[in-house]
Amino acid sequence: MKIVECVPNFSEGRRKDVIEKIIDAVRAVEGVKVLDYSSDPSHNRTVLTFVGEPMAVKEAAFRVAEKAAELIDMEQHQGEHPRIGAADVIPLIPISGVSMEECVELARELGRDIGEKLGIPVYLYEEAATRPDRKNLAHVRRGEYEGLKEAIKTPERQPDFGPAQMHPKAGAVAVGARPPLVAYNINLDTDKVEIAKAIARSIRGSSGGYPSIKALGVLIEETGKAQVTINVCNYKEVSLARVFETVKSEAGRYGVNITGSEIVGLVPMEALLDAAAFYLRLEGFQLEQVLEKRL
Amino acid sequence: MKIVECVPNFSEGRRKDVIEKIIDAVRAVEGVKVLDYSSDPSHNRTVLTFVGEPMAVKEAAFRVAEKAAELIDMEQHQGEHPRIGAADVIPLIPISGVSMEECVELARELGRDIGEKLGIPVYLYEEAATRPDRKNLAHVRRGEYEGLKEAIKTPERQPDFGPAQMHPKAGAVAVGARPPLVAYNINLDTDKVEIAKAIARSIRGSSGGYPSIKALGVLIEETGKAQVTINVCNYKEVSLARVFETVKSEAGRYGVNITGSEIVGLVPMEALLDAAAFYLRLEGFQLEQVLEKRL
Numbered sequence: 001m002k003i004v005e006c007v008p009n010f011s012e013g014r015r016k017d018v019i020e021k022i023i024d025a026v027r028a029v030e031g032v033k034v035l036d037y038s039s040d041p042s043h044n045r046t047v048l049t050f051v052g053e054p055m056a057v058k059e060a061a062f063r064v065a066e067k068a069a070e071l072i073d074m075e076q077h078q079g080e081h082p083r084i085g086a087a088d089v090i091p092l093i094p095i096s097g098v099s100m101e102e103c104v105e106l107a108r109e110l111g112r113d114i115g116e117k118l119g120i121p122v123y124l125y126e127e128a129a130t131r132p133d134r135k136n137l138a139h140v141r142r143g144e145y146e147g148l149k150e151a152i153k154t155p156e157r158q159p160d161f162g163p164a165q166m167h168p169k170a171g172a173v174a175v176g177a178r179p180p181l182v183a184y185n186i187n188l189d190t191d192k193v194e195i196a197k198a199i200a201r202s203i204r205g206s207s208g209g210y211p212s213i214k215a216l217g218v219l220i221e222e223t224g225k226a227q228v229t230i231n232v233c234n235y236k237e238v239s240l241a242r243v244f245e246t247v248k249s250e251a252g253r254y255g256v257n258i259t260g261s262e263i264v265g266l267v268p269m270e271a272l273l274d275a276a277a278f279y280l281r282l283e284g285f286q287l288e289q290v291l292e293k294r295l
Numbered sequence: 296m297k298i299v300e301c302v303p304n305f306s307e308g309r310r311k312d313v314i315e316k317i318i319d320a321v322r323a324v325e326g327v328k329v330l331d332y333s334s335d336p337s338h339n340r341t342v343l344t345f346v347g348e349p350m351a352v353k354e355a356a357f358r359v360a361e362k363a364a365e366l367i368d369m370e371q372h373q374g375e376h377p378r379i380g381a382a383d384v385i386p387l388i389p390i391s392g393v394s395m396e397e398c399v400e401l402a403r404e405l406g407r408d409i410g411e412k413l414g415i416p417v418y419l420y421e422e423a424a425t426r427p428d429r430k431n432l433a434h435v436r437r438g439e440y441e442g443l444k445e446a447i448k449t450p451e452r453q454p455d456f457g458p459a460q461m462h463p464k465a466g467a468v469a470v471g472a473r474p475p476l477v478a479y480n481i482n483l484d485t486d487k488v489e490i491a492k493a494i495a496r497s498i499r500g501s502s503g504g505y506p507s508i509k510a511l512g513v514l515i516e517e518t519g520k521a522q523v524t525i526n527v528c529n530y531k532e533v534s535l536a537r538v539f540e541t542v543k544s545e546a547g548r549y550g551v552n553i554t555g556s557e558i559v560g561l562v563p564m565e566a567l568l569d570a571a572a573f574y575l576r577l578e579g580f581q582l583e584q585v586l587e588k589r590l
Contacts, residue, residue, distance in 0.1 A: 003590060005586070035586075051589075095587075180586070240571075244575050258576060259576070260577065261577055263584055266585070266586045266589070268585075272567070272571040273564075275575055276535075276568070278574075279570060281553060282556055282557065282558065283556065289562055291330075291346075292390075293564075294328070294330050294561070
């Protein structure tokens with residue numbers, strides 16, 4: 001079975017009735033399952049996760065954009081998190097039996113529908129980007145809703161689909177395709193946050209480490225210990241095992257040990273099986289050997 | 296969803312039409328899926344694997360016993376592998392959402408049905424055993440079909456269900472419950488099979504190692520290298536990671552390295568996730584965090 005995940009972020013994190021109506025629009029689509037959602041009032045933003053077969057997911061994602069445009073007025077929106085529109089960002093993620101290429105195609109079809117049927121300007125980003133400078137979502141969102149009102153009229157900021165002017169209430173939307181992200185924290189047996197920060201710098205792309213890794217060093221209040229908090233943005237490129245071993249090696253330079261690690265939220269089975277295969281030195285292992293894959 | 300696996304071994308590995316008719320009896324049960332089967336002509340025996348919800352699996356297992364009794368005549372059976380009956384051994388294995396206790400109960404219900412409805416003597420073994428000396432399948436099968444004809448009349452060999460005499464064609468059957476077995480081989484960078492044999496002795500229960508581990512040292516013809524070939528009979532008791540690390544440590548005593556390992560056939564997802572969790576030192580990890588478990 002082909003399974004695509006969709007994690008739309010929309011610009012409402014306070015009004016429960018609005019949040020529920022948008023999620024209900026997803027629940028109403030047959031063949032789609034809502035896995036999780038969380039709203040942040042200070043960001044005034046909700047992150048929703050659902051999965052299903054490609055066509056059902058595309059339909060549900062379209063309805064998020066449609067319902068958000070109906071119920072959210074960006075002229076009234078305030079929140080700490082950068083955003084350009086009501087349905088701010090809609091990534092499609094291949095999970096099972098689907099290639100990245102298929103998700104890119106699906107994102108472009110979804111973008112076309114949103115642009116043409118809802119009259120909302122659409123920017124394609126990450127793997128679905130049509131220009132190199134639009135791969136990076138932060139770059140697509142620069143200036144945010146307020147700044148984009150004027151900038152959208154320039155050739156450089158012309159949207160991929162829809163009109164070259166902001167939708168009067170819904171603004172614009174970024175639609176993309178990307179690998180699954182694993183939120184992964186590694187705990188150290190030190191109270192020196194500088195060590196966690198130094199390790200984070202050594203592994204993250206922004207300071208010369210792995211391009212698909214984002215990382216910060218933080219001090220955990222409850223334990224008084226330092227932690228490297230990591231986004232593994234492409235586990236097929238840089239695996240959990242490689243991240244763990246690199247952090248272990250860097251920590252060793254300070255005489256610091258890893259006490260444990262944590263996976264926050266959901267993780268694709270393959271990301272963990274890759275770690276098992278790495279450490280057990282598995283040869284010729286196929287995902288189809290996993291009993292649960294046969295059910 | 297509750298998933299039970301059943302791996303009946305029946306005493307026919309040569310006549311294709313008989314083998315197919317017995318497997319068709321399983322396929323005819325709704326809610327059961329045949330995952331695999333393999334027939335060995337010299338053993339004159341077939342190993343069948345199917346899965347499904349508990350009640351459907353019990354029904355399909357009953358039909359294996361029924362069909363095997365109809366089509367196999369133990370008076371005519373010859374083969375290298377030890378056996379006591381047509382449907383020789385029927386283990387039930389908890390896979391997902393099912394406890395061992397539930398599988399034991401299911402095995403006893405299945406045994407009662409086979410004994411009462413088919414008139415075949417049934418011995419409960421492993422986790423389902425009613426006496427300590429029947430835990431070990433080899434002990435239940437001692438004397439084989441031919442020897443059990445007389446021995447069954449003694450109090451010690453009285454079956455758990457059914458008549459205290461062999462079924463005239465089908466003989467007897469062992470019905471049990473056990474954890475999933477993982478067939479796991481570890482390859483060494485040496486051509487000295489004695490080293491693999493010594494390592495096997497150090498880890499297997501029969502020579503003082505882990506009680507749930509069976510192991511042999513062999514020389515692989517294709518590679519000319521030694522291998523420790525292992526049955527991990529209870530991965531919750533002794534994990535793949537512990538087996539790997541013990542073999543690694545023992546091999547180190549001879550200056551020998553592990554070049555790789557292999558999983559033969561199917562493996563429960565949890566057995567590999569446990570290995571990932573061990574090496575990544577995962578804290579508070581729940582199986583429900585695996586995305587595929589939510590679908």
